Amino acid sequence: MTRVERLRKRTSSGLALGIALVAIGFGYSAVAPSSSAQDDGLSVEAMAGQEIYENGCITCHGRNLEGVEDQGPPLIGVGEASVYFQVSTGRMPLKQQEAQAQRKTPVYDDAEVNQLMAFIETYGGGPELPTEEDLRDGELAEGGELFRLNCASCHNFAGRGGALSSGKNAPALDQSSDLDIYTAMLSGPQNMPVFGDNQLTPENKRAIINYVQTLKDTSDPGGLSIGRAGPVPEGLIIWIVGIAGCVIACFWVGTRS
Amino acid sequence: MSSHAENGPPGGAQPMPGNPPQPGPGPTDEELARMSREDLVVLGAKMDGVEVVYSELVEPGSTAERRAERQVAAAFTGAGLAALAFMVIFVAWPWEVETAGGGFDLSTLYTPLLGLMMGLAITLVGIGVVLWAKKLMPYEVAVQERHEGASPEIERQTTAATLVDIGNSTGIARRSIIKRSLGFGGAMLGLMAIFPLGGLIKKPGTALFETPWEPGMRLLTLNGLPIRPDDMRPGALQTVFPPVEGGTRSADGVAMLIRLLPQQVTDYRAREGQEDFRWNDFVAYSKICTHAGCPVSLYEQETARILCPCHQSQFDAIDGARSIFGPASRSLPQLAVEVDDDGYFVAKSDFIEPIGPAFWERSS
Numbered sequence: 001m002t003r004v005e006r007l008r009k010r011t012s013s014g015l016a017l018g019i020a021l022v023a024i025g026f027g028y029s030a031v032a033p034s035s036s037a038q039d040d041g042l043s044v045e046a047m048a049g050q051e052i053y054e055n056g057c058i059t060c061h062g063r064n065l066e067g068v069e070d071q072g073p074p075l076i077g078v079g080e081a082s083v084y085f086q087v088s089t090g091r092m093p094l095k096q097q098e099a100q101a102q103r104k105t106p107v108y109d110d111a112e113v114n115q116l117m118a119f120i121e122t123y124g125g126g127p128e129l130p131t132e133e134d135l136r137d138g139e140l141a142e143g144g145e146l147f148r149l150n151c152a153s154c155h156n157f158a159g160r161g162g163a164l165s166s167g168k169n170a171p172a173l174d175q176s177s178d179l180d181i182y183t184a185m186l187s188g189p190q191n192m193p194v195f196g197d198n199q200l201t202p203e204n205k206r207a208i209i210n211y212v213q214t215l216k217d218t219s220d221p222g223g224l225s226i227g228r229a230g231p232v233p234e235g236l237i238i239w240i241v242g243i244a245g246c247v248i249a250c251f252w253v254g255t256r257s
Numbered sequence: 258m259s260s261h262a263e264n265g266p267p268g269g270a271q272p273m274p275g276n277p278p279q280p281g282p283g284p285t286d287e288e289l290a291r292m293s294r295e296d297l298v299v300l301g302a303k304m305d306g307v308e309v310v311y312s313e314l315v316e317p318g319s320t321a322e323r324r325a326e327r328q329v330a331a332a333f334t335g336a337g338l339a340a341l342a343f344m345v346i347f348v349a350w351p352w353e354v355e356t357a358g359g360g361f362d363l364s365t366l367y368t369p370l371l372g373l374m375m376g377l378a379i380t381l382v383g384i385g386v387v388l389w390a391k392k393l394m395p396y397e398v399a400v401q402e403r404h405e406g407a408s409p410e411i412e413r414q415t416t417a418a419t420l421v422d423i424g425n426s427t428g429i430a431r432r433s434i435i436k437r438s439l440g441f442g443g444a445m446l447g448l449m450a451i452f453p454l455g456g457l458i459k460k461p462g463t464a465l466f467e468t469p470w471e472p473g474m475r476l477l478t479l480n481g482l483p484i485r486p487d488d489m490r491p492g493a494l495q496t497v498f499p500p501v502e503g504g505t506r507s508a509d510g511v512a513m514l515i516r517l518l519p520q521q522v523t524d525y526r527a528r529e530g531q532e533d534f535r536w537n538d539f540v541a542y543s544k545i546c547t548h549a550g551c552p553v554s555l556y557e558q559e560t561a562r563i564l565c566p567c568h569q570s571q572f573d574a575i576d577g578a579r580s581i582f583g584p585a586s587r588s589l590p591q592l593a594v595e596v597d598d599d600g601y602f603v604a605k606s607d608f609i610e611p612i613g614p615a616f617w618e619r620s621s
Contacts, residue, residue, distance in 0.1 A: 164557055168557065
């Protein structure tokens with residue numbers, strides 16, 4: 001709004017007409033690709049992506065990325081962040097229809113992921129990959145606070161993941177790279193809520209990534225992690241090992257030598 | 258009747274432990290003077306009706322005794338050494354946890370070693386004591402004769418008479434004014450002792466029925482920033498706090514602002530009388546579970562389910578946060594929201610019902 005107002009102040013009425021015409025042109029080009037972009041005007045990379053799409057994705061996501069009922073969601077406007085997360089972690093292409101896609105060995109390599117991203121982007125842009133080199137450039141303590149508020153309820157306070165409803169789960173973050181975590185927050189894959197850049201700023205996101213990766217790298221004070229899953233497994237070990245030890249000791253005290 | 262009955266006086270009084278030794282066919286003074294220590298022990302036990310039927314002593318100076326002695330001494334010495342090691346480790350071991358690099362380093366062993374040494378010290382003291390008792394203490398089986406059944410009638414009647422006589426002769430039974438005043442004084446004394454605890458009881462007032470939210474209050478993030486609708490994309494969840502002093506620590510005001518997906522907006526059903534609580538595709542619910550008060554922030558954006566991590570209650574965000582699974586029985590209270598003239602989310606009112614778990618005075 002403000003930018004338009006400023007421009008309006010500075011321009012004469014004749015110029016304003018020109019701008020209006022240009023705006024209509026842009027508006028048209030934003031709507032038009034959904035019907036005609038795959039025919040022409042694709043970059044080499046996007047065309048390669050289209051080929052991959054038509055071999056691997058089209059069954060569930062449809063000829064024009066419009067999605068197929070009960071098989072796959074529409075991909076128009078999901079953005080390259082979403083494509084990166086789903087394909088580079090091996091979640092897509094899906095092996096079978098199940099509660100949720102699991103991380104597995106990726107089918108496509110980095111170059112192919114880039115081609116797919118370029119192709120999907122031609123159907124309308126969405127969240128993009130971060131441009132920063134260092135995704136851990138954030139304050140650790142702030143990241144910890146944001147992680148506990150926004151992430152820990154599903155992914156566990158130590159990033160071990162946890163159960164959701166009807167067979168779904170929030171995965172453990174062991175294998176997640178910096179970019180995986182960043183694109184997941186940005187795109188909200190599957191049942192994860194979306195954390196757009198206005199909600200968690202890129203700085204916030206880097207702080208969270210720094211916290212998660214530091215947490216994973218930290219050695220366990222106490223020697224054994226016991227899954228880092230908290231008091232339940234710890235109590236179980238204490239119960240089995242400790243009580244068994246006490247019983248054996250009782251037998252030893254009670255027997256005559 | 259016991260085997261000692263013939264020792265007692267006629268009439269059936271029994272020799273009880275602690276009774277003076279009964280005169281009878283005991284040793285004469287001369288015999289007594291000649292008796293050894295062992296004989297005296299046996300005699301003393303016999304006078305109490307105790308008979309040692311089996312006894313086993315460790316041979317003094319035997320190989321077995323010396324070996325047992327060494328074992329006990331080793332256990333106690335080990336306990337001392339472990340305790341010393343604990344103190345040395347406590348002071349000298351590198352304890353600072355490495356936050357980068359990860360994996361194994363000496364600091365990971367700090368806590369386990371402390372625990373190991375402390376446990377070892379305590380366990381070895383115990384092992385030493387048990388070894389001592391098992392291997393060096395004498396083992397014997399002793400039998401003491403006791404009479405069977407109730408005491409004889411004559412003892413029961415005389416004892417009862419003595420007790421009643423005490424009550425009468427001291428006048429406790431008659432002097433009721435003393436009894437009552439003593440009762441009163443005692444009761445008040447007891448009450449006085451627990452009375453100051455009453456200062457800890459505070460009337461909750463309306464605290465359980467209200468939260469800090471008021472009409473027109475902006476919804477703030479953890480960082481204290483207001484929220485505009487375009488800050489959140491469909492499927493997003495934002496934890497919001499009331500803009501009051503210490504608001505981010507407000508245990509009852511914390512709420513979830515959720516932006517539903519387009520299809521979910523179509524399916525949305527409000528609770529009766531709460532149709533205008535949502536703002537377009539935004540809904541806000543209390544983050545406190547109505548079962549046990551845990552924060553319910555597991556949000557599944559595709560199914561619009563809100564899950565509670567404590568006891569797996571599930572609430573349906575497109576059905577007025579109705580409880581659809583688990584132990585919670587009431588819906589999450591909905592916070593009525595709108596957007597103010599500056600384009601930021603504000604609350605239209607406080608929650609219209611108490612948030613969190615049930616309590617006595619709660620009507621629903």
